[in-house]
Amino acid sequence: MTARPDASPSGAEDAQMLTALVRLRGALQGATLPLDLPGVDEVRASHDEMVAQLEDYVIPRVMTIDAPLLAVVGGSTGAGKSTLVNSLVGRRVTEPGVLRPTTRSPVLVHHPDDGHWFGQDRLLPDLRRVEHTTNDPDALQLVASETVPQGLAILDAPDVDSVEERNRTLAAQLLAAADLWLFVTSAARYADQVPWGFLKQAADRSTAVAVVLDRTAPEAVQTVSTHLARMLASRGLKDSPLFVVHEGPVDAQGLLPAAHVQDVRGWLDSLAHDAGARAAVVKQTLDGAIRSITHHVHPVADAAAVQLETAATLRDEAERAYERAAADAVKATADGTLLRGEVLARWQEFVGTGELLKSLENRVGWLRDRVVNAVKGKPQQAERVTVAVESGLELLILEHAEQAAERAEAAWQQHAAGVGLLAQAGPDIGRASRDLRRRAERAVRDWQGDVLEMVKAEGADKRSTARFLAFGVNGLSVALMVVVFTHTAGLTGAEAGIAGGSAALGQKLLEAVFGDQAVRGLADRARTMLEERITGLFDTERARYTSLVDGLGLVPGSAEQLRQAARRVDDVRFAAAPRQG
Template identity: 40%
Template sequence: MTTGGQVVDLVARSRRLADLAERRLASEPRAPSARERARRLRDHLEGFVLPRAADIDAPLLVVLIGSTGAGKSSLLNAIAGANVSRAGVLRPTTREAVVYASPDDVRSLREGRLRRVPAERLVVAAATPTSAGVAIIDAPDIDSLERDNRALADTLLEACDLCVFVTTATRYADLVPWNVLERIRQRQVPLAVVLNRLPTDAADREIVIADVTRLFADHGMTPANAGLAILRVDEGEVDADIDALSREATRPLADRIRALREASAERRTLATQALAGAIRGLAPLAGDVAADLESEAAESEGLRRIAEEAYAAELRQLSTELRSGVLLRAEVLRQWQEFVGADQIARFMSSGLARLRGMLLFAIRGTPPAPVASVEESMASSVEALTLRHVSEAARRTARSWSEQRDTSDLLARDPTLWSASPETAPALRDMLRDWMHAVIDDVRGASGRKHAVARVAAIGVNAVGVAVMLAVFAHTAGLTGTELGIAAGTAFVNQKLLEAIFGERAMDELVAQAGRRLDEGLEAIFARDRKRFDDLVADATALRQLAQDLRDAVEDLAA
C-alpha cells in the first residue's frame, strides 16, 4: 500500500465496495438491524478506508468513547491541559462531539473522514499548531437515550485510527459498551482503555483490574492481538481547576499522543496498522450485510408468493362465478330471449338443426329491436362489480397476511388503500371490458364472411350476434337442456343453438373459446396490475441476491 499505483488500486476497490454499500442502503432495508449494518459499512468505507487509503499521512483521529458519566470529557481536558469539553451534569445529553485539533487538521477532517457529519454536530476546541497531526474527539455517550447521539458515536468510531474506551470500576461490565467494543474488535482498530474511579483499596483495585482483563480476553481482545493497553485512574484522581482527570494519572496516554504528534513516521505506522485492520475487519461486516440481503430476498419471495397465491385464488373463483350462468339479471335475460324468439327456436329444435337454420329468419321476423345496449351495459356492470369484489378480497387477504409478517406492517400503514382494490383498478377494468366487447364484435365480423353465415348475421345484426357470443362465454350449456337451470340456462340454451344455426358448431365453439380466452387474459392483466402494488413494496429477490454476491466478491477483492 506504499506505492502510488497500489494506493490508486486500493482506493478504486474501496470505492466499488462503498458504492455497493450505498446501493444496499438505497434499497431501504426493512429490518432496522439490517439498515444499521449497511449504514455502518458505508460509513466505515466513506469515513475511514477511502480517505485513509487516499492519504496515509492525513491527521490521526483519536476517538474517546464510553458510557454516560464515564469521564471522557475529563480525559480530554487532561490531555489538552485545559477545560475544552464540558463534563458532568453540564453535558449529559449533548448532541455534539467536541473536536480538539489544530485548525488545519479540523479542515482536513471535515473535507475527508468527517464530511458525513453535519457541521452543527461538531464543536471545535482549537488546539495550537504544535498539536497538528493528531485530532482527538470526545464522542457522544454510546448509551445515550437519543438515537442520533448513538449514531454519531458510531460514525466517529468507524472513522478513527485509535479508539480510547473510557469506563469506570462500577460500569465496565455494562452490555452496551461491549456491543460497541465488539465492533472495535472486528475493525481491529488499536484500542486503549481508561479504567476510571478505581477503588483506593489495593486489593479491591486488583480484583477490578483482573476482572476487566478477563472480560477483554473473553471477547478476544488482549495486548497481543489488539494492542490493548489499560490505563488506571483511581477514585479522586482529578484536577478540579480544569475539570479533568489527574494529568499525572493520564500521563501515559498524553505522552503517547504527544509522541505521535512529533513523529510522522510513528503516525504513518499507526495509520497503516489501522487501515490494514480496517480492511481485514470489513469481511465480517460485509458478510453480515450480504446475509441480510439474502434473508430479505427470501422474505421478499415469501411476501410476493402470498400476494400471488391470494390473487390467483380470487381470479379462479371469479372465473368460476362468471361462467356459472347467473351473471346477468333475470329481466335482461328475458329481454334477450324475447328478441331471439326462444319459444319458437325451442319448438323448431324438434325438427332438427337443419330445420332451425331454415326457419331462422322467420323466427326473428317481427321481434322487437335487439336489446344490445341494455344487455351490454348489464353485462359490463355485472362483470365489473364481481371482478372488483374479488380483486378487493385478494388485496384484503394479502394485506392481512402481510400484517402478520415481521417488518411489513409499517408498509401497510403507509398506504391504507392496500386493503382493497386500488383506485385505478375500476377505470382500467372498464377500459378492458370495452376493448373486449369491441374485439368480440370484430371476431363476429370476421366469422360472418364465411359461406352461409352472411345472410344469417345480416338478418340479426353484427352487434346482436356479438352479444350472443358474449353471453355464451358466461353461460354455455355444455349439454344442458333448456329447462334444467331456469331462465339462465334457457338463455344459454337459446344462444348456443342460435350460434350453431348461424356459424355451425365448430365455428361457434371457436368464436366462444376465443372470446373467453381474451376475457381471461384481460382479467388476468387487471389482477396482475392490482397485485403489482404489493410486488413494488418489496425489493426484487434476484437483485438482492446479486447485490449480496457482489458485496462478497468486492470485499474479497479488497482484502486480496
C-alpha cells in the same frame, strides 16, 4: 531508474484495497433489510454500523493513509475528558460540561499545518466543519493549536453513557472513526458496564487503545490501577497502555498541573514524532476494522438472502391468489354460469324459446319470413340483454376479486413480514379495490363495443340481407355474447336444457347470417378479448400486493454480491500481509 511513488507496491495495494472497499460499501447499501423478520433489528444495526465505519473511517483513512493520527478521547460521564484534553493541549479548547447531559459539538484539535487533512470530504464527512464554539451535534469544531505536534490530532467526544441518545450515538460514531482510542475513566466509574461494552468492540476490532485512569486519589492508585489492568488483560486489551492522572487542583483556565498529564502527553508526542510507530497504530486499527467488517458481512448477507426468499414467497402467494381468481372468473364466463337469472330471462324475451328454434330448421325462404316476424320491433329487448350481460359480468368480476384479496391477505398474515406489509397498506387491502366496480363496468362496456364492431365488420357485405336486417347489429352482437358464455357448457340439469337450448339458438342465428366457420372465428376472437380484459383487471388488483413487495427495493443477487465483495477485500488484505509483515 527510480519508480514513481504511485507505482510502488504499497501504492498499488492501497488502490486495490480502496476499490475493493468502495465495492463492499456499495454491496452493503444494496443489501437492504426492509422486511420485519425475527432477529432483523440486530442485523440492521450491524449493517448500519459497517456502512458508517466504511464511510466515516475506513475508506477516508485508506485514501489519506499519511494523514495525522486521530486520537479520540472518549469515556464515561464525569470522567474529566474535556479537562484532560485542555490539559494535554495546554489551553482551553473545549468546554467541560457543567450540566448533564451536555450537548455540544465534538472538538478536534490539530496542528495548524495539518488542517487540510480534516476537510469535509475526508474524516466524518456527515459532520459540518466549523471553527467556533457551538452546541450543534452535527458539526465538528476544528481548533488549530501549535501545542499539538504535527502528525497528531485529538478529538474530544461526548459521553459514551450519556442519558441523551444523540450524545451516545455521536460518541459511538466518533470512536469508530478513531485511529486510537484514549479511553478516560475514573476510580468511581472504571467498572461501569457501558464503557466496557465499547472496549470490547475495540478488542474485537483490534483497535489501538490507551486507557487513562483520571484524577485518582493517591491512596487509590495502586488498588484501582491493578484491578483495571487485570480487567483489560482479561478482555483482550493487555497490550493497551494504562496511564494514571493523579488528582490535583484545576487552575483558572480549567487545566490540570502539567506534571499530572506529562506521561500521557509524552506518549502522544512520541507517536506523533515517530512515523513508524504512528503507522503501526494506524495499520493495527485500520486492518482490524477491515477484518471486523468482512467478518460481520456474512450474517448480513444471510439475512439479505432470507429477505429475498421471503419477498419471493409473499409475491408468489399473492400471484397465486389472483391467478386462481382470474382463471375462475374466465372459466365462469364460458361455462354457462352467466346464462342464468336476469341474462337468461332477457335473452329468452329477445329470441323466444322453442318456436324460433324450430323455425330455423325449415327452408330459408320461410325462415326469412319467420325470423323477421319473430324479432321485428325488438331492439329494446336486445338492449336489455346487453344491460343484463354487463351487470352479470361486473358482479362475477367483483366476486372473484373479493375472493382473491381475501386469500392473499390470509396467506400474508401467516408471515411476520407479510403482517408488516399489510399494516403499511391499510385495512382495505383485504377487499377488492374501491374503484374496481367502475373499472369493471368500463372494461365490460369496452368489450361489448368490441363485439359490436366485430359483428359490423363481419356483416359489412351482408347488411342488406333479410337475416342481417331481421336481427340487426345489436341483436347479432347479443347472440355472439351468448355463444361465448356457453363455450364449455358447464350447466347441468334442467337449467342446462333451457340455457343450452337458448345458446344453441344463438349459434344457429349467427350461422344463418355468417356461416358456421365465420361464427367459430367470431366466438374465438370475442372470447379472447373478454379474457384479456378480465385478466387486465385482475393484474391491476394483484399489483396492490406485488407493488408492496416491489417497493421494498430488494435487489436480486444482493446477498451473493455482498459475499463476493467481502471475499475480494479479504483477498487484497491477505495478499498484502506477507510484504507488510
